[in-house]
Amino acid sequence: MKPVIPSDPTSLPVLPEAVADAGREESSLHDEILARLRDYIVEGNIPDGGRVPERQLCAMFGISRTPLREALKVLASEGLVDLLPNRGARVRQLSERELRELFDVMGGLEGLAGRLACENIADEEITEIERLHYEMYGFYLHRDMHGYFRINQLIHQKIVEASRNVTLLAAYANFAGRIRRIRYSANFARKRERWGEAMREHEIILDALRRRAGSELSDILFLHLRNKQTAAIEHLTETDAALSPPVPA
Amino acid sequence: MKPVIPSDPTSLPVLPEAVADAGREESSLHDEILARLRDYIVEGNIPDGGRVPERQLCAMFGISRTPLREALKVLASEGLVDLLPNRGARVRQLSERELRELFDVMGGLEGLAGRLACENIADEEITEIERLHYEMYGFYLHRDMHGYFRINQLIHQKIVEASRNVTLLAAYANFAGRIRRIRYSANFARKRERWGEAMREHEIILDALRRRAGSELSDILFLHLRNKQTAAIEHLTETDAALSPPVPA
DNA sequence: TACCACCATATTGCATTCAATTTTGGCAGA
DNA sequence: TCTGCCAAAATTGAATGCAATATGGTGGTA
Numbered sequence: 394m395k396p397v398i399p400s401d402p403t404s405l406p407v408l409p410e411a412v413a414d415a416g417r418e419e420s421s422l423h424d425e426i427l428a429r430l431r432d433y434i435v436e437g438n439i440p441d442g443g444r445v446p447e448r449q450l451c452a453m454f455g456i457s458r459t460p461l462r463e464a465l466k467v468l469a470s471e472g473l474v475d476l477l478p479n480r481g482a483r484v485r486q487l488s489e490r491e492l493r494e495l496f497d498v499m500g501g502l503e504g505l506a507g508r509l510a511c512e513n514i515a516d517e518e519i520t521e522i523e524r525l526h527y528e529m530y531g532f533y534l535h536r537d538m539h540g541y542f543r544i545n546q547l548i549h550q551k552i553v554e555a556s557r558n559v560t561l562l563a564a565y566a567n568f569a570g571r572i573r574r575i576r577y578s579a580n581f582a583r584k585r586e587r588w589g590e591a592m593r594e595h596e597i598i599l600d601a602l603r604r605r606a607g608s609e610l611s612d613i614l615f616l617h618l619r620n621k622q623t624a625a626i627e628h629l630t631e632t633d634a635a636l637s638p639p640v641p642a
Numbered sequence: 643m644k645p646v647i648p649s650d651p652t653s654l655p656v657l658p659e660a661v662a663d664a665g666r667e668e669s670s671l672h673d674e675i676l677a678r679l680r681d682y683i684v685e686g687n688i689p690d691g692g693r694v695p696e697r698q699l700c701a702m703f704g705i706s707r708t709p710l711r712e713a714l715k716v717l718a719s720e721g722l723v724d725l726l727p728n729r730g731a732r733v734r735q736l737s738e739r740e741l742r743e744l745f746d747v748m749g750g751l752e753g754l755a756g757r758l759a760c761e762n763i764a765d766e767e768i769t770e771i772e773r774l775h776y777e778m779y780g781f782y783l784h785r786d787m788h789g790y791f792r793i794n795q796l797i798h799q800k801i802v803e804a805s806r807n808v809t810l811l812a813a814y815a816n817f818a819g820r821i822r823r824i825r826y827s828a829n830f831a832r833k834r835e836r837w838g839e840a841m842r843e844h845e846i847i848l849d850a851l852r853r854r855a856g857s858e859l860s861d862i863l864f865l866h867l868r869n870k871q872t873a874a875i876e877h878l879t880e881t882d883a884a885l886s887p888p889v890p891a
Numbered sequence: 892t893a894c895c896a897c898c899a900t901a902t903t904g905c906a907t908t909c910a911a912t913t914t915t916g917g918c919a920g921a
Numbered sequence: 922t923c924t925g926c927c928a929a930a931a932t933t934g935a936a937t938g939c940a941a942t943a944t945g946g947t948g949g950t951a
Contacts, residue, residue: 446902459708459936459937460934460935462712462904463711464715466672466716478903479904479941480902480903481902494807495809497807497810498809500754501754502750504750504753505747505754560740560743560744561747564817611864612857672905697932706905706907711933727933730913
């Protein structure tokens with residue numbers, strides 16, 4: 394008398410987790426679905442502006458429509474999808490303007506994080522970030538973009554964590570999720586010259602953090618994100634123009 | 643065979659809107675319920691940490707549990723309520739720590755708004771804010787706290803709007819909603835000395851805005867909110883100690 | 892041939908229903 | 922009287938069903 398019978402594997406592609414997670418009778422199916430659906434969308438499995446077919450996803454996840462619809466409402470409030478009355482959900486496609494806005498908000502949040510971090514960070518955390526910084530510098534010298542980016546993300550994450558503000562951390566994660574789709578493609582957009590510039594900015598960031606100059610760190614972090622914004626927008630408009638004609642509403 | 647029979651008015655208090663809104667067959671019932679429920683909670687109709695009784699609210703709003711539960715999920719993602727598995731929703735009671743964090747995030751967002759406003763604000767908008775500023779100063783001189791506060795909120799709102807960033811505007815509104823309950827009670831917490839201090843800060847804010855000194859404005863706005871934070875926390879701990887013993891989980 | 896009206900189908904929104912977990916009340920035993 | 926346990930009631934989580942709206946296709950007319 395299992396409550397959820399995983400949908401017939403022969404009829405529709407069932408994601409592996411649908412079966413694998415049967416073991417962990419944790420808390421709520423809703424949260425599970427929410428996280429899975431968010432990942433599914435963020436990872437780009439549905440084209441920009443494409444419909445999010447309720448019934449199909451239900452079959453895929455092996456659940457009924459109720460928890461899926463709840464998850465969709467939450468994702469809509471997070472800004473990942475648009476919910477048209479009586480016309481279903483569509484994955485929200487970010488206009489260039491929204492992308493700019495998101496980067497600016499991320500910049501503001503990181504700036505805030507830096508300011509707060511200067512108040513609260515422990516010396517050994519600074520040491521850890523210094524270590525990461527030099528590790529990243531190594532990747533820069535070896536022109537290892539992948540490694541560079543991994544450490545880069547980690548440093549920013551460490552700064553946000555050092556703010557000791559879990560509310561900020563959650564908001565940051567939320568906004569980061571919204572641009573993650575873009576970031577995937579923009580990761581390797583960095584022109585060489587921008588790369589060096591970013592590296593220099595990171596040195597200033599580290600310096601300000603060492604001196605615990607909150608206001609200064611706030612400024613440089615915002616500017617750092619602004620420059621990321623510019624690079625991402627440039628990359629996006631280039632690839633957009635090359636690849637995808639505007640999707641009809 | 644009407645699908646929804648509005649609950650018997652004699653049995654439970656039905657909010658007036660439940661009947662009044664029958665006329666405007668607008669879009670989704672869900673959004674309507676979401677907004678109404680959010681207001682209902684924000685306005686403090688449910689005690690801090692108290693249970694949010696699904697069935698009772700359904701009766702009150704005259705709907706079934708499905709849309710209400712959807713709304714609850716969204717409110718949970720907004721941080722207004724906690725959702726305990728199999729144990730229903732409780733209005734999230736803000737710890738002092740969370741309150742501090744929220745004020746800091748608000749400060750960060752306002753600081754960001756100020757920075758962006760300096761880039762984008764039109765001259766006539768500055769003139770308008772100046773006008774509001776002097777109007778507020780009048781209320782200050784006449785010791786009219788209510789009027790002062792109204793204009794104060796308006797000025798901050800105008801700055802956020804001048805950022806020309808609707809994403810930021812939405813995030814700001816979200817966080818503002820979370821502390822609105824507190825603000826209601828903290829509105830009149832301002833000590834006289836703090837009041838003068840706030841007024842001086844506002845003059846610096848206006849000055850930085852006039853000179854479009856973004857980084858400077860960002861700093862002062864954050865500090866301004868920090869001072870508000872301190873005042874609110876002081877007020878809250880005072881009244882908390884006086885009025886309410888800690889609510890058991 | 893192009894355009895519009897109309898009908899069949901699919902999809903969505905919400906209510907209802909059912910299973911499962913928690914909570915409560917009571918009872919027995921210490 | 923207090924404690925532990927068990928059963929009944931209440932409440933939640935998820936599935937299903939039904940009405941309303943959108944979608945897509947067909948036929949008729951200009």
